[in-house]
Amino acid sequence: MECREQHLLIHSFLDGDIDELSNHRLQEHLRDCAECRQYLRELQKTVALVQSLSHVCAPSDFTNRVLAQLPAPSGMN
Ligand SMILES: [Zn+2]
Numbered sequence: 001m002e003c004r005e006q007h008l009l010i011h012s013f014l015d016g017d018i019d020e021l022s023n024h025r026l027q028e029h030l031r032d033c034a035e036c037r038q039y040l041r042e043l044q045k046t047v048a049l050v051q052s053l054s055h056v057c058a059p060s061d062f063t064n065r066v067l068a069q070l071p072a073p074s075g076m077n
Pocket of ligand 1: 003006029033034035036
């Protein structure tokens with residue numbers, strides 16, 4: 001099975017909505033494929049980070065301030 005398909009399964013796995021058969025195939029693939037193991041680790045780190053951030057109460061204008069700091073899109077005028 002292609003790694004790209006495994007990546008989709010990894011997303012389902014982290015979402016907790018993977019079915020038994022797909023989970024079995026994913027675990028088999030992860031055993032043989034260092035690339036997909038790495039991908040899973042990276043995603044798990046990201047999930048853990050987001051979850052730890054969600055415990056912090058962000059100021060209500062946090063998103064706006066982040067957006068304001070983004071460079072203005074070029075070539076729009
Ligand atoms: Zn793979």
